[in-house]
Amino acid sequence: MGKTLFDKVWDSHVVNTIENGPQILYVDKHLIHEVTSPQAFNELEDRGISVLRPDQIVATADHNTPTQNQDQPITDELSRKQLEQLSKNCKKNNIALYELGHKYNGIVHVMAPELGVTQPGITMVCGDSHTSTHGAFGAIAFGIGTSQVAQVFASQCLLLTKPKSLRVTVNGKLKNGVLPKDVILYIIAKLGTNSGTGYFCEYAGNVFEEMSMEGRMTVCNMSIEMGARGGMIAPDQATFDYVEGREFAPKGEEFENKVAYWKTLPTDKDAQFDKEYHFDAEDIEPMVTYGTNPGMGIKISERIPEVSDASFEKSLKYMNFKKGESLINKPINFVFIGSCTNSRIEDFRVAANYIKGKQKANNVTAWLVPGSKQVEAQIIKEGLKTVFEDAGFELRQPGCSACLAMNDDKIPQDEYCVSTSNRNFEGRQGQGSRTILASPLVAAATAVEGKIIDITKQLN
């Protein structure tokens, strides 16, 4: 029987199998940031163990960083100390750190692909559940807890039981205005938030084949929102072209040899998956969420379903929405374009293209937060910053920002935020805040109109 893309990468990384137990899986690249690494460094120190392969670790500061005045000292004392701790730990252990202000600094899942750290066929981990993003390159990439961060520091390995395999196939032609974010929100709305638990998901079909690498990253990023530890897309020419020439990508003959190997990775025709789903691209429309988990999504023109269930009702109560209600014309005061899901150059191009020649609504506070210094530089280079500023928008500095509101970018109590991020959990964007997940296009339109509009009407 043939092997899946996931099988091929996983099996090539198994160091050993414990009888009736987990496998020792080798980790090629380990990404770390300030929030989930300090306790792991402490653990190693307490045990007197050193970091085994510091040159396979890449560090950045992102979760807890301000998005304004990054050249100034950080005012929040705890945040400052956490970042200082990261610098200290990296220095002491000879780990490459792209700290605040560095030209390669950015959200871990934006900057690592940009630097060519992310490559097909490798295994990658990070103490962050959205590590699934890197699966867009045909890598096995997944989030881990801090105890596991310590394990990788100590051994460059993890003890894991091989997950089951799941394939989601989407074929057909996407409608105008339907973005990769809509595709993944649609899939999660159809399958639910725990359909992928225990599985690694492969996305297949012409919709993903035709997507840019940025779009593929958006899709794989949200795999965890249906419970899957990771998502993967088979590497192809678009992948190789993206990787080639980047800072840490293989060069010359080594690159050619790698490409030859990467071409062997796609799932074999006769490979079997434990679970399969198929969707038609034509059925997908711009999406919005109305509840407090990413599975509670509807097409923008649909009404909130009428479900009788205590958790569902608790969720609607929190959001102050009613069953059967439409979100069209809902006044919105906050818009966030950013996060590891949608803060790449393509996302800002989409937003700028819509915003150009229009004005931000007066009632709207909009935060445009690039995913990295490199994205920020590209926004300026392409003149998008001027487009945003002319329309009354402010471009902030890179970081995770209002996606999880660890820094000052918090949405106030009871306010709605149309957000391009990945989670609409209660209080995720600030205590009492109400998140509506959407694509950068829907977010941009909301910021201009000051309310949710049926974007499909403008496009057709």
Next chain:
Amino acid sequence: MEKFTTLQSRAIPLQIENVDTDQIIPARFLKATDRKGFGDNVFRDWRYHKDGSTNSDFVLNNSKYEGSILVAGDNFGCGSSREHAAWAITDFGFKVVVSSFFADIFKGNALNNGLLPVQVSEDFLKKLLNQIENDPETMIEVNLEDQTISVKGLDVSAHFDIDSYKKTCMINGYDDIDYLVNNIKLIETFEAQKIY
């Protein structure tokens, strides 16, 4: 890691599904650089109102209930990989979480911190939650050796699954890092021979 064999305790019923790790410990409390003290803020925004006053409607604030077993709705621990969620739950005093479904990363984090995730059927979970709500004094026994969870004095009991390696670790208080460090030679051999 603390050893776990059996536990007899009363339990706290959390009748909510899809409890995500942002609810268990909100992001604004993740600025600490050690593992201690997260229990003070476990379920912070459900336990307290924004003005800091106690939310008496929340089950953790209901004096009827106490114990070191948390019984929660389906899909517990989804969302962020933050191990702070497992630290907050153990720091608050829980040693076992019962649910009909656990998110992968949370489950692993729990096991790495001596917190036993006990996965039961939806029917059993419903029975257990009803029993605790009807009689908050209900004593529950969790036996890791036998992989059973039972209600004391009643004929209500269920088997639960756990990876045999993880079971051994929990019973003996071992963790993965010990195992991996003891296998460095094997790992170095793999590095020298890897095919990709």
